[in-house]
Amino acid sequence: xxxxxxxxxxxxxxxxxxxxxxxxxxxxxxxxxxxxxxxxxxxxxxxxxxxxxxxxxxxxxxxxxxxxxxxxxxxxxxxxxxxxxxxxxxxxxxxxxxxxxxxxxxxxxxxxxxxxxxxxxxxxxxxxxxxxxxxxxxxxxxxxxxxxxxxxxxxxxxxxxxxxxxxxxxxxxxxxxxxxxxxxxxxxxxxxxxxxxxxxxxxxxxxxxxxxxxxxxxxx
Numbered sequence: 001x002x003x004x005x006x007x008x009x010x011x012x013x014x015x016x017x018x019x020x021x022x023x024x025x026x027x028x029x030x031x032x033x034x035x036x037x038x039x040x041x042x043x044x045x046x047x048x049x050x051x052x053x054x055x056x057x058x059x060x061x062x063x064x065x066x067x068x069x070x071x072x073x074x075x076x077x078x079x080x081x082x083x084x085x086x087x088x089x090x091x092x093x094x095x096x097x098x099x100x101x102x103x104x105x106x107x108x109x110x111x112x113x114x115x116x117x118x119x120x121x122x123x124x125x126x127x128x129x130x131x132x133x134x135x136x137x138x139x140x141x142x143x144x145x146x147x148x149x150x151x152x153x154x155x156x157x158x159x160x161x162x163x164x165x166x167x168x169x170x171x172x173x174x175x176x177x178x179x180x181x182x183x184x185x186x187x188x189x190x191x192x193x194x195x196x197x198x199x200x201x202x203x204x205x206x207x208x209x210x211x212x213x214x215x216x217x218x219x220x
Contacts, residue, residue: 039119
C-alpha cells in the first residue's frame, strides 16, 4: 500500500471532522421541558459528513452481555470505518449499558442502547461539539442513589431467585429474621448485601436439592 493510500482515510476523516460544526436540537422532553439532540438527528448529520468525505461506517456485529450484581447488562458493538480507497479502520467491543426499567422491557432497552451507542460513537469519531447536551446528558438522574441495586440489579437478583426456585418473599423473611431490614422496593437494596445473599442462595439450593434427593447443585 502506498503512502498516499495509507493517508487517504486520515485525510478523509479530517475533512469529515472539519465539516461538523454541531448538530441542531430537534426533539423535546415533554416531562422536563427541554430540547435536545435526538440520536436520529445525530446519526443523520454524521452520516452526511462521512459520505461527503467518501467514508462509510458499518456496525459489523453486536453482542448482548447479561448483567450481574456488579454491573448492568451491556451491548458490545463492533464497527468498521471504510474509505472509498478500500482502507478500513476497525473498532471492537465498544460497550453501552442496557437498562431495563418498569415500562421499558428488555427488547426496547436493547434497541435503545444500540441506537444511543451508535450516536455517541459517531459524536466521538467526528468530534461533534455538544449543543446543550443530548438526551442522555440531560436525563434527570436526581433520584439516582449510589450503592443500591437499581432496577438492573433487582431484575438480575429476581432472575437468580427464579432460576433457583426461590420466592423473593422467602429471602425477605430470612433477612428480617436476621435483623436486616430492607425496603419493599428491591431496587433500593444495598449492593453490600449481595455477598451474603449469594451465599444464602447457594445454601438454600443445596438444601432444596437434598430434600428432593438430588445432588447436582451448580456453585455460583
